[in-house]
Amino acid sequence: MDRFLSIYLNDQLAMGIAWRELARRSQKANKGTEAGDALARVATGIAEDVETFQLIMRRLDIRRNPVKSVLTGLAERAGRLKPNGRLTSYSPLSRFEELEFLIMGIEGKKQLWDTLGRLAGLSSRLPDIDFARLIERASEQRALLEPHRVRAGADAFHE
Numbered sequence: 001m002d003r004f005l006s007i008y009l010n011d012q013l014a015m016g017i018a019w020r021e022l023a024r025r026s027q028k029a030n031k032g033t034e035a036g037d038a039l040a041r042v043a044t045g046i047a048e049d050v051e052t053f054q055l056i057m058r059r060l061d062i063r064r065n066p067v068k069s070v071l072t073g074l075a076e077r078a079g080r081l082k083p084n085g086r087l088t089s090y091s092p093l094s095r096f097e098e099l100e101f102l103i104m105g106i107e108g109k110k111q112l113w114d115t116l117g118r119l120a121g122l123s124s125r126l127p128d129i130d131f132a133r134l135i136e137r138a139s140e141q142r143a144l145l146e147p148h149r150v151r152a153g154a155d156a157f158h159e
Contacts, residue, residue, distance in 0.1 A: 012053065016053055
């Protein structure tokens with residue numbers, strides 16, 4: 001069972017690192033705006049979640065697979081090269097897609113914390129990790145980004 005848990009945790013860590021980098025990049029692209037402020041808070045929260053996740057892995061004595069993290073980082077960077085409707089600048093579609101992808105990641109993170117706490121039984125193995133609070137924090141992150149996602153969608157599709 002721990003072999004499958006190790007694979008699962010390494011897969012999820014790699015994705016968490018990608019979401020963290022996307023949040024940081026999006027925050028920089030939207031600096032000085034309300035969306036940028038919300039993204040800064042979410043980027044900080046995602047970075048804290050990645051740290052919590054790494055702590056869980058250390059406490060379970062699960063080694064990090066550096067290859068997965070590197071490959072995911074490269075994939076996140078390659079995603080920057082996709083067409084966004086503008087040749088050299090940030091577009092309303094870029095903002096919308098980044099917010100949309102971040103919200104998808106946050107929803108996945110809620111499921112992740114539930115899986116770890118309940119299905120993988122980590123709430124009993126690591127009783128000091130508050131999985132319910134981690135789920136609640138993800139819900140708060142989603143709520144913080146949602147109005148900006150809606151506004152960005154309206155801007156992108158009604159330009």
